[in-house]
Each structure stands twice: as structure tokens, then as C-alpha cells.
Amino acid sequence: MTRDGIIGNVSKVVVGNGISRILIIYSAFAVFLFYYSFKAYQEEKIVTALFYSLFAGFLLYKVKQSMNYSATSIIERNKIKEVKFIDAKYGATRSRFEVLFEDGKGKLKTRLIMLPGSLSDGENETKKALEILKSEKIAWK
Secondary structure, three states, X not given: OEOOHHHHHHHHHXXXXXXXXXXXXXXXXXXXXXXXXXXXXXXXXXXXXXXXXXXXXXXXXXHHHHOOEOOOOEOOHHHEEEEEEEOOOOOOOOOEEEEEEEOOOOOEEEEEEEOOOHHHOHHHHHHHHHHHHHHOOOOOO
């Protein structure tokens, strides 16, 4: 499995094979939100402080959840352990594959492969992707 094309090339430059840069940026943003939450609390703006704290907590939760994700552009077929297909919730999410694989260091990582959304003929593209996986004999859950 590869990540090719313009989007793949841009993400290779911006992200590389890991997502640590993005997670660091999100964590720094959460720290700033906690700081502004504290300042708002000192000024007795309780609702604002609560909002900033909840948003910062949510960001940190998502960062922790994403620590095991990878943005690697090439996944060797023999390193793939499992592929999960998650169907779209119309109007809310896009279909995607979650590929569980072993990286070069022997650690299990997850790579999300997003499929086109409803505005880009997502249903037909999802059917094509599932047919390709079936023809390549890559099993999914």
C-alpha cells in the first residue's frame, strides 16, 4: 500500500513518516489553552475557563489516542497484521481503512487510509476500494 500523488507528496514533506510533529503542535496548543483557562479563571470568567479547559483536555485525549498512528507512505504487504474497514456515517464521517502493521522497529502501528467523502462519489469509490482489497486477497474486518 502506498500514498502517492500530490497529497502524498505534500504530506511526505510536512509530516514525514510519523505524526509526532503534529502531536507536538496539538500538545503545545493544549498547553496554551490551559494557560488561558487559568487566566480566565483568575479574572472570574468561569464559563470561558471551563470551555478552554475542556477543549484542552479533549485535545490531549486525542493526542494520547493518536500516539500509535503512523503516516508512513509505504506498508509492506507481509508486515500487515490486520485491516479494519469502517463504513461512513452519512454526512458525518468518511469511510476508512485502519491498517494494523509492524513497522521497521517491530512495533505495531496503525495507518488510517481515508476514502473519498459523499461529495466525491464516496459510495462508488468505497465499493472500488473493497473490490481491490478482495482481488488482492487482503482480508478485512
